[in-house]
Amino acid sequence: MSERISEAEWQVMEVLWHASPLTAQEVAARLAETGWSLPTVKTLLSRLAAKGALATTEDGRRYLYEPAVARADVAAGESRRLVDRLFGGRPAPLVAHLAERGELSAADIAELEALIRELKQ
Template sequence: MEQQAAAISDAESKVMEVLWRSGSAMPAEDIVAALVSGHQWQEATIKSLLNRLLNKGAVSAQKEGRRYLYTAVLKREHWLTSESTGLLDRLFGGRIAPLVAHFGQHRKLSKTDIAELKRLIGELDDDQ
């Protein structure tokens, strides 16, 4: 069954990144510890984000004793595909060439970037 990517906010994605990096169930206090210093968020903010993610079905919670363990349900690859497709659709009519052209015009692509793009295009040509 293909999983739909839930629409998650930028702040919620930070919580998801912690869970994705972990790869296993985490108690709220570990998630809070991973986010408090880097984002200067309060514990209550992080717990609110966890609850929003629970309501969206992006994470699950299992009670263990007096605490809950949180697990990412939404797979990072599914979310990344949804986000990148949405960006392309909204900003570039669903086309990749104008995106690359934009970066080429407004943010110089390094020689390494250009070489990698050429390599990827060559691989795509070989597959077709």
């Protein structure tokens, strides 16, 4: 398990994390804004199924697709990789970075503060 998921594949996963199971058609419909053709979406679905990120159920002559991995797990893995690579595994510099660049709103800061308070218990 735990194969990497590419960026295009991630968008497909997002659709299915949001609602599943879906047919290839339905997934493609929800990805209309990407401009991808149906074959493209089908290729991505196949690749995801092949690497175990999606589970398929036969429904007559077609498949219903649904996630086989939790979004949280994949997100955690990606986060960890980034934090390791960019900040030596320490998350504070990441936050400091975002802050320095004005990428943090007051709401973000409040949210982080509440989270920290909770973590300290």
